[in-house]
Structure formats: C-alpha cells, structure tokens
Amino acid sequence: xxxxxxxxxxxxxxxxxxxxxxxxxxxxxxxxxxxxxxxxxxxxxxxxxxxxxxxxxxxxxxxxxxxxxxxxxxxxxxxxxxxxxxxxxxxxxxxxxxxxxxxxxxxxxxxxxxxxxxxxxxxxxxxxxxxxxxxxxxxxxxxxxxxxxxxxxxxxxxxxxxxxxxxxxxxxxxxxxxxxxxxxxxxxxxxxxxxxxxxxxxxxxxxxxxxxxxxxxxxxxxxxxxxxxxxxxxxxxxxxxxxxxxxxxx
Amino acid sequence: xxxxxxxxxxxxxxxxxxxxxxxxxxxxxxxxxxxxxxxxxxxxxxxxxxxxxxxxxxxxxxxxxxxxxxxxxxxxxxxxxxxxxxxxxxxxxxxxxxxxxxxxxxxxxxxxxxxxxxxxxxxxxxxxxxxxxxxxxxxxxxxxxxxxxxxxxxxxxxxxxxxxxxxxxxxxxxxxxxxxxxxxxxxxxxxxxxxxxxxxxxxxxxxxxxxxxxxxxxxxxxxxxxxxxxxxxxxxxxxxxxxxxxxxxxxxxxxxxxxxxxxxxxxxxxxxxxxxxxxxxxxxxxxxxxxxxxxxxxxxxxxxxxxxxxxxxxxxxxxxxxxxxxxxxxxxxxxxxxxxxxxxxxxxxxxxxxxxxxxxxxxxxxxxxxxxxxxxxxxxxxxxxxxxxxxxxxxxxxxxxxxxxxxxxxxxxxxxxxxxxxxxxxxxxxxxxxxxxxxxxxxxxxxxxxxxxxxxxxxxxxxxxxxxxxxxxxxxxxxxxxxxxxxxxxxxxxxxxxxxxxxxxxxxxxxxxxxxxxxxxxxxxxxxxxxxxxxxxxxxxxxxxxxxxxxxxxxxxxxxxxxxxxxxxxxxxxxxxxxxxxxxxxxxxxxxxxxxxxxxxxxxxxxxxxxxxxxxxxxxxxxxxxxxxxxxxxxxx
Numbered sequence: 001x002x003x004x005x006x007x008x009x010x011x012x013x014x015x016x017x018x019x020x021x022x023x024x025x026x027x028x029x030x031x032x033x034x035x036x037x038x039x040x041x042x043x044x045x046x047x048x049x050x051x052x053x054x055x056x057x058x059x060x061x062x063x064x065x066x067x068x069x070x071x072x073x074x075x076x077x078x079x080x081x082x083x084x085x086x087x088x089x090x091x092x093x094x095x096x097x098x099x100x101x102x103x104x105x106x107x108x109x110x111x112x113x114x115x116x117x118x119x120x121x122x123x124x125x126x127x128x129x130x131x132x133x134x135x136x137x138x139x140x141x142x143x144x145x146x147x148x149x150x151x152x153x154x155x156x157x158x159x160x161x162x163x164x165x166x167x168x169x170x171x172x173x174x175x176x177x178x179x180x181x182x183x184x185x186x187x188x189x190x191x192x193x194x195x196x197x198x199x200x201x202x203x204x205x206x207x208x209x210x211x212x213x214x215x216x217x218x219x220x221x222x223x224x225x226x227x228x229x230x231x232x233x234x235x236x237x238x239x240x241x242x243x244x245x246x247x248x249x250x
Numbered sequence: 251x252x253x254x255x256x257x258x259x260x261x262x263x264x265x266x267x268x269x270x271x272x273x274x275x276x277x278x279x280x281x282x283x284x285x286x287x288x289x290x291x292x293x294x295x296x297x298x299x300x301x302x303x304x305x306x307x308x309x310x311x312x313x314x315x316x317x318x319x320x321x322x323x324x325x326x327x328x329x330x331x332x333x334x335x336x337x338x339x340x341x342x343x344x345x346x347x348x349x350x351x352x353x354x355x356x357x358x359x360x361x362x363x364x365x366x367x368x369x370x371x372x373x374x375x376x377x378x379x380x381x382x383x384x385x386x387x388x389x390x391x392x393x394x395x396x397x398x399x400x401x402x403x404x405x406x407x408x409x410x411x412x413x414x415x416x417x418x419x420x421x422x423x424x425x426x427x428x429x430x431x432x433x434x435x436x437x438x439x440x441x442x443x444x445x446x447x448x449x450x451x452x453x454x455x456x457x458x459x460x461x462x463x464x465x466x467x468x469x470x471x472x473x474x475x476x477x478x479x480x481x482x483x484x485x486x487x488x489x490x491x492x493x494x495x496x497x498x499x500x501x502x503x504x505x506x507x508x509x510x511x512x513x514x515x516x517x518x519x520x521x522x523x524x525x526x527x528x529x530x531x532x533x534x535x536x537x538x539x540x541x542x543x544x545x546x547x548x549x550x551x552x553x554x555x556x557x558x559x560x561x562x563x564x565x566x567x568x569x570x571x572x573x574x575x576x577x578x579x580x581x582x583x584x585x586x587x588x589x590x591x592x593x594x595x596x597x598x599x600x601x602x603x604x605x606x607x608x609x610x611x612x613x614x615x616x617x618x619x620x621x622x623x624x625x626x627x628x629x630x631x632x633x634x635x636x637x638x639x640x641x642x643x644x645x646x647x648x649x650x651x652x653x654x655x656x657x658x659x660x661x662x663x664x665x666x667x668x669x670x671x672x673x674x675x676x677x678x679x680x681x682x683x684x685x686x687x688x689x690x691x692x693x694x695x696x697x698x699x700x701x702x703x704x705x706x707x708x709x710x711x712x713x714x715x716x717x718x719x720x721x722x723x724x725x726x727x728x729x730x731x732x733x734x735x736x737x738x739x740x741x742x743x744x745x746x747x748x749x750x751x752x753x754x755x756x757x758x759x760x761x762x763x764x765x766x767x768x769x770x771x772x773x774x775x776x777x778x779x780x781x782x783x784x785x786x787x788x789x790x791x792x793x794x795x796x797x798x799x800x801x802x803x804x805x806x807x808x809x810x811x812x813x814x815x816x817x818x819x820x821x822x823x824x825x826x827x828x829x830x831x832x833x834x835x836x837x838x839x840x841x842x843x844x845x846x847x848x849x850x851x852x853x854x855x856x857x858x859x860x861x862x863x864x865x866x867x868x869x870x871x872x873x874x875x876x877x878x879x880x881x882x883x884x885x886x887x
Contacts, residue, residue: 012798030523038528038749045747045802050793053801055316057489060531061630062414063320085633110460111799118437121317125429129422130381134301134699135372137379141336144390154383154408157415161319188381
C-alpha cells in the first residue's frame, strides 16, 4: 500500500507547529500503525530528515504510552483498539491519514506527537489509592469480595491511562479516567474507608489541572481502547454528591 | 572480585528470620537522613520506593517513562504464585521453593529461593489490601489456577492482566508516598551511569530526556530496578524501550554480571508476520492449560487446520511427555516447537509456528467458560493476526521473554559494588537457568516490598558516609564520560539507522545464542559482534540534537550498550559447557534430546568482571550448594 500522511510536527512547547506531508510506501496490511510510522521514520533518517517523535513502548495495548489522533479520532478507526494494536489492514491503498497529538490544555505538547500527561499522575496522587502500609495487610482471604464486585472493580481498573478519553471529549474532561479509579476502589470493601474523601480530592485535582467537566457526550467511552463505560462517571457523581452532603468534621 | 553470598547460617526455614533479627536497624528518626536512589518504577522499583518512603527514608526514584505506570511489568498476563495452599492441594512454602529450584534446573541459590517462597504469602495479602482486583470464586474468596507446569493451583490472577493490576497497586502506593513527600520522582530521566566514590556507589548520572541536560544525583545507596535485557535479541516480547544500559553501565563500574546466557524463550508468542516486525507479542502461558499444541504430520500439508483429520495431527508434547503434556516447562515446550518448525512442520503462511487449539476445550467447557478465562487474549490475538481463535487454532512460536541472568547480588541483594543494589529482573538471584511461569511478578514484588527495605537498612546502619556533592570529581568524571559518548554518537553521521544495527545484532544473537547454542556458533558470534560494533560506530546516523527530546539518540545509546553486552552473553554461553534449563548446548544432551547438566563442573553461578570493551572478560564463580533439594535430572515424561 501507498499512503499519504499529514503529520503534526512541533519542535517544542513554544513552537506553533504545522502539518507536514509524507508519502508512506511499501506499507503492508499486517503492519501495525506504529510499525508503519517506524518505516516512515527510518526513511526520514536515511534521507537526512528528523524522525517523527511519538510515544510507544509495550506495543501490545497495555502500557498506555501510545496515543495520537488518527484522522481526528483518538487511536484511529477501530473500536477498543489502541494505536499500537491498530493494523494497516484497517486502511487501504491511497488513503490520506492525518496524525496529530492529543489536544488538551492540560496536556502541553513536548514534541511532535508527544504530550505531557503528568496531570494524570497528580490526580492519582490526590487519592487514587488505598492507604495501606507494606506489611500491615491481613490475610488475603480475610475479606471476602463478592465475585460481581471484584469483576466490576476489575472492569474499571483496566484503564491504561492513555488519555484518549480526554482527547475525544469536547470539554477535554478527564472524568472517565478519574471515575475509573474512583469506581475501581469504591467497588472493593478495602476501598470504603477513604471512599468519600477520595472522590472529593480526586475531582478537585482534576479541576485544578485544567480539565473540563463532563457534559455527557459519551465520546470518551467510544474512544477508550479498554471499553471503560461512562456508567462510572455516573457512579463518581453519585459518590461526589454524597460526599459533599456528608457531615464531615473538618 | 569477591563473591561472598552472605547467606545466613541455620536451617533454611529460619535463615531469613535469623537474618532479620541479626541485622542492624536504622533508628526511625535517622531514616530521613539517608538518601536512597532508585532507578526504575516497575514492580520492583515502585514497590521498593513506596515501602522505603513509608519507612521514612528519603527516596528519589527515576524512570525514563512519562509515568511509573508504563513500566513493562504492566504487560505480564498470567499471574503470580504464592504458597497459600488455599486450594488444599498439597502446596507449601517448601513445595514452592522446591519447584522453583528444580524448575531453574538447580542453578539458583537455595536460601534466596526459600525466602522468596516464604514472602510469596505476604505479597498476596499486601496486594489484596491495596485493592488489586484478583479473580474471585462465587463465595468471594480468592481463585487460583495451575500455571506453567505446576501440579498445584497456586497462581493468583486478575484475568489476563495480572501484571497490570499488580503494577497499578504498586504505582498507587508510590504516588501516595510522592504526595506525602517521602518520595521524589523524576520522570523522563534515563540513567546513564553510576557514580562510584572510593569503590562505593554514591549516585547516578541521568539524562533529562526532554531538555537533553545531564543531571547528577548523589545519595547513600543506589538501587537498580531496571529490568531485563531480552531486547538484545531485537525481537522479543519486551517493551520497545527495555534495555541493558543501567545494568551494563553498573557492570562497567565494577558490578559482576551473573549468568548472562540464561535467557528465557517463551513458548507461546505470536510468530512474526514480516520483515518490518518491531516486537513480538506474548500469549499467556495459561492458554496451555486448555489449549492443545499440534502440528500437521505431513510437511506438505496445505489444508486449513480444521480440515486436517485427528489422525494426521501430531500432538507432540502430549506424545513426548504423557504426564505433563501441554504443560511442560517453558524451555522444553519452546525447544520442541523449534524442532517441529525446523523439521518442516511449521504452520501459517510463513510456516513459522505451531497450532494451539481450543476446539476440544470449547466442546468440553463451552465457549462462555473459555471466553471468561481467555477472552482478552483471544481479542488481542485477533487484533494482531486478523484470525479468530474460537474458530481457528492460534499460531504460536517461541520468543525471548525474560532474562534470568542479571547483576550478581548477595543475600541482601547488593552487587559486588558496595552500596549498589539490584532488584527484580535486573538481578540474577532466584530463577536459576529457567524461570517458572507466574514467578516474575512474585520476585519483583518480594524484592521491592519485603527484602530491599530491610536489607538496605542493614547496609546503611553500618556505613558512615560523608555527603558527596554533585561537583565531586567522581561525578564530574562520570558526566564527562556520558557527554563524550553522546557527542560521539551524534557525530558519526553515517547512513544507517539505529534499528538497522539492532536488527542485525538481534538476528546474530538469536541464531547463535538463542534457543540452541553450539561452540562453533558462539565462537562465530564472538568474531562477528566486535565487527558489527565497529561498523555501528562508523556508519550509524543519529539525527536531531542531543539538547532536545531525541528518541533516536535514546535508542542509539541503548543499542551501543547491547553491542557490548552481547559479547559477554556469548562468552558465558561458550564457557558453560553443559546444558541446563534455558541454556541448551547442542553438544550436551540426553539421548531423548533433553538438556544434560554437568553438576560436577557447573553447579555454580558464573560471574563476569568487565575488563574493557573488546577485551575478554574475567570469569568468576560462586559455587552453589544444595542441602535441601536433591539434584536430579528434570523429568516431565
């Protein structure tokens, strides 16, 4: 296959950036999208150009490093598939592909397709954990967890932190990400003690990072490569209302 | 090079307890006066940083990722072992210990492995308390499965994403400590060198990967949790950025490298589909619990797999190993697959795989049960290959996956450089010549949560350090070395890409030091690697600038280190004139074609000392003593 790429190139956070056009030749259907970019980058290197910077690592859809807008859609056209798991069989000869970084105020571009997502770590720091010191845990079977709860917690916990949800959202909201962690821990008996403090702190940090609020577009769950449901946002909102109304001593 | 394992005296079951009692403790009020540097934030690094932060040490942790949650521990699928015996099927700490030593083909240190088996119990408790959503039974208790050749069900799992869930548990514990101010993190910083002052590790030199600036940090101890080196093969199941640089730089500064030739080839990966292949994807070994492995008997077979009648299929593992069948250990399953493909029975368009078939399991258990157990793996397979494993058997082939070798460490996990520790896959300690399935997560977390936080105190309480300022001559010298090397990489200005050299090195190591090794092949590799290295330094092209985010430069530095490291791997394989576990020397096999150990001459750890690039390294040995396990020929017939 031969494809025409329009790739966002930006030298650094202060550069205004622009689309540049590249021809990708000798692309085969079994290649992953990132292998197609490898091919383009190696040609660029050999011909004296500078390769396109993009993040990737595990290339099996679990580390959450990769992520880019592909024809305006986070991670490209295939549902429940991160960019590294997208294969070129989803495209056809002669296609034009527009490739851009995540666009959100809270994600400054570092270079080309690489953005700074450290705001996600700070949301977790605000309360996305259960406070348990190493060594102080009771026996693993001391607290039975109903299978349905464990499964629901797991479904929320599969979030890979790629930030496609933010990129898809017209408000650049990170509510799907935040709610996935809130819901994961709220479904476990271990997570109850800090449940309401957690939701308040995490949402406060979410807002402080400059993410917008959720207005129920649902674009995030469409974009999520792990199929995380916006039901978790509803759950977050229930917990948030309850937390706000709870009589909590200062 | 002194190799004192420091294994405590006493019966094996009491060693760790005795040692913890005899250790010097750091006064709680003094802990914050000690600066501990940790490199890497996978299972081992994140759990170590979080726990040492909780204890009160002043911890500084570094990762080359944008977030600690990206470390490759996240990709582990199958599970984590623990000798809980929740299934009442005869498991015990001793059995897990025994299985691990035997599975490692008697090339690991008994005392370390026993401690690992003991600690396995605490890891599960810790992870559950953190909210790790392990699989549960309907009664709400933890579920287990049997995994990778174990005859008891001791593997805890979170669907096919156990590594992800355990890493997120450790990551969250780490982020909690960062918020509490006990741990400071530097993301997008790559360790480039270790700073050694008067023979003691006192700091590191890092490169800020956004600005390109070199930044040095000093402290009282340095812990490397930097993973394994499977990417020396170029194609492996490791994430693309996994590399040997941190451990190799430590090695160059005096840390002995143990058993570098012990590299595990995982039997169930998706075969390469073309020349552009950038990495390989593992399909969890748990699939072998229900899938049956076979190849067509006829080498010329062209029919679709479902059209090949039962009588014309060779279920070779079931045939060769009637009692273990498809669950033979990884090294054996891998070698047999290679044998079948080499003999011309390979399947798929490129004839480079064997079938892993779920037809019988689906008939027996129903599609829903199979989907419950392996749904996400089946989806992943379909995304990559475009084939649906419910209807058509998977194609699998072995791929490099894990490295048992690593920096030599004593019982306290300290390398041969005082003050420099190595944990997780970066050390050599627990898996001998072959790692059992679901034991990597166990070891990473054992080292990080429970071993290093204790043993580092034992070190710190015994030393009295003057602070090392970052303008100390040893720091400046290390920085200069790093800068010179980066400048040299930038200035070659040749016409070949870094990937090009990495692919060539990988192919060479895979052919000569992969699943099968021979004297002739290894000697050939030892002639070719220096030539390739020389060509690299004359022909590579690293575009862009060193004072900028430059992914080509990052890659180039790592590949340059692989080009040095590959040699010691081959030296190790050449001088271990026996077969054991994953190290299979074609000259040393039993009549049935199994690995044949030579316990008289090789029941030891080989530890390599760096003598210079292109110089033959020195080989030292740590003799292994087996007081609790009877050495035997592994048999899985």
